[in-house]
Amino acid sequence: MFLSVFDVFKIGIGPSSSHTMGPMTAAGHFLDLLRRDPARDRAAAVKATLYGSLAFTGKGHATDRAVALGLLGWTPAAFDFDAAERQLDELGRSHLLRHDGLPPLAFDPATDIVFDYGPPLPGHANGLVFCARDSAGAELLSETYYSIGGGFVVTAQEREAPTASTQTSSWPYPFANAATMLRMAKESGLSIAAMKRANEIHLQPAEEVESGLARLWSVMNDCIERGMNQEGELPGGLRVRRRAAHIHRQLAAEKLANRSQPHASTDWLSVYAMAVNEENAAGGRVVTSPTNGAAGVVPAVLRYYLDHCVGAEPEKVSDFLLTAAAIGGLIKHNASISGAEAGCQGEVGSAAAMAAAGLCAVLGGSPAQIENAAEIALEHHLGMTCDPAAGLVQVPCIERNGIGAIKAVAAASLALRGDGSHFMPLDNCIEAMRQTGEAMNERFKETSLGGLAVNLPEC
Structure with a gap:
């Protein structure tokens, strides 16, 4: 077992490592996953759904804001408050995400971040699902993430069958x-x-x-x-x-x-x-x-x-x-x-x-x-x-x-x-x-x- 001191101690932003930093990181991971997907050129829209504790206390922890920032390309360690605020304002007007390697993606934080107050996902109390769809609304790619505390994020598959990166x-x-x-x-x-x-x-x-x-x-x-x-x-x-x-x-x-x-x-x-x-x-x-x-x-x-x-x-x-x-x-x-x-x-x-x-x-x-x-x-x-x-x-x-x-x-x-x-x-x-x-x-x-x-x- 090895967990680096730089994993235990991570530079980031408030107010929550599991509700702010984790979702922001997960959003960035999903963008990377979409860039590698063969159907990426057909992607037209992105949606995020929050479950469990992320839904119940997400508003207070600014989880919705963190998801939007992550989808804009921000990471906790490289966060610039003023620049991020400008981008959030622009997103609120355009409802579009623009990234190299991807077509423009429709995303309105007010409607495309869903707080699901039902049962939590099975892997952890902090679950969220990202989904990319084509222009007709058909699902192209979906991934489930768990924010497991301290800014650490794992996919559902990694949660179910963890693998050590090194012996x-x-x-x-x-x-x-x-x-x-x-x-x-x-x-x-x-x-x-x-x-x-x-x-x-x-x-x-x-x-x-x-x-x-x-x-x-x-x-x-x-x-x-x-x-x-x-x-x-x-x-x-x-x-x-x-x-x-x-x-x-x-x-x-x-x-x-x-x-x-x-x-x-x-x-x-x-x-x-x-x-x-x-x-x-x-x-x-x-x-x-x-x-x-x-x-x-x-x-x-x-x-x-x-x-x-x-x-x-x-x-x-x-x-x-x-x-x-x-x-x-x-x-x-x-x-x-x-x-x-x-x-x-x-x-x-x-x-x-x-x-x-x-x-x-x-x-x-x-x-x-x-x-x-x-x-x-x-x-x-x-x-x-x-x-x-x-x-x-x-x-x-x-x-x-x-x-x-x-x-x-x-x-x-x-x-x-x-x-x-x-x-x-x-x-x-x-x-x-x-x-x-x-x-x-x-x-x-x-x-x-x-x-x-x-x-x-x-x-």
């Missing part, structure tokens, strides 16, 4: 679970970060790995800074106001006046995380960590390490991210990081486990202590539902990232106080999360049909 044994340290990871660390004498780095270098040159990690942190940190300097209401109609900038000013003033409270460090953690998730809710540029809905936890804890931990070393940023990615890969491989599949335990729970592991690593923790830190953080998110009000990644998601970051730091601290031995292995905790997600009522898995989403103040 597991080809990687220097092919750990598929935490037990194997710990055994390999012990046998090799390497840290988790060093093993993960060796796997990455097997895929691309070392300098590219390091520059890529530096860019990830740069985008994460820029997102924190933007979020701490933006004011006003978030889009979507809930009239939720940004709070990170106000809290940041309070904390900075208290620090300058030497009036900081003993618990101020947790306030800093929260404001870093909330800044990221306010940016995400506004459709800004974020790094999936491992999802957009949980994008604030890892950056917040890493920024906390650099700004508030005695003896912090900036050169350890890459070790933090590599260690976090190793844990995120294990969770995705053996359970899920999708809120629509596992609830928020799969999103903020996974992010907290990743952040706890990363912090424990850069503070000198052993592989066993790192595994313990990840388990503590994940264990105390088990059963957490995903119940966003109005399908928007705002309530309770923004605050939840702040609390997840606090839990991550507490988990790392507890693990460092021990010797790494503990009762519940991380592998068992991940399996418990998978089972809990399977048993969780669908209303509490990103459908906005239960929990906080249906217990709103009367206006």
Whole structure:
């Protein structure tokens, strides 16, 4: 099993990796598929149908907008907001998609994106189907995609019969679970970060790995800074106001006046995380960590390490991210990081486990202590539902990232106080999360049909 750090952490846009980035990516894949189809010259129109959680919370997550942007040729990593808005405006007038290698395709986002509120597709809660038709309305090509969390997209065929792109044994340290990871660390004498780095270098040159990690942190940190300097209401109609900038000013003033409270460090953690998730809710540029809905936890804890931990070393940023990615890969491989599949335990729970592991690593923790830190953080998110009000990644998601970051730091601290031995292995905790997600009522898995989403103040 190998999942690159650049798969776990992907630069993209808000508000959702599974509902925004995934559908945008799927739309681009469908265009590529159509270009390769023998009947492409007869194609005259395109239609998209959203199922399951993509239908129920698609409006709040801007899934329809993401589909249109993907069909216009945009990708999450190369997104330019102003240029994309101009193209969307033009599409709204012309109702035509124009691409090299394809004839003009009729597409009106208002009518050709269908929200199907019936049963979800069988492969995953986040399903969507693209269809191309000829001028007479006959179907030429259809493909089903599943957005499985974290911006990852698979076709129905890939979901039913997954195939590994490379043999597991080809990687220097092919750990598929935490037990194997710990055994390999012990046998090799390497840290988790060093093993993960060796796997990455097997895929691309070392300098590219390091520059890529530096860019990830740069985008994460820029997102924190933007979020701490933006004011006003978030889009979507809930009239939720940004709070990170106000809290940041309070904390900075208290620090300058030497009036900081003993618990101020947790306030800093929260404001870093909330800044990221306010940016995400506004459709800004974020790094999936491992999802957009949980994008604030890892950056917040890493920024906390650099700004508030005695003896912090900036050169350890890459070790933090590599260690976090190793844990995120294990969770995705053996359970899920999708809120629509596992609830928020799969999103903020996974992010907290990743952040706890990363912090424990850069503070000198052993592989066993790192595994313990990840388990503590994940264990105390088990059963957490995903119940966003109005399908928007705002309530309770923004605050939840702040609390997840606090839990991550507490988990790392507890693990460092021990010797790494503990009762519940991380592998068992991940399996418990998978089972809990399977048993969780669908209303509490990103459908906005239960929990906080249906217990709103009367206006």
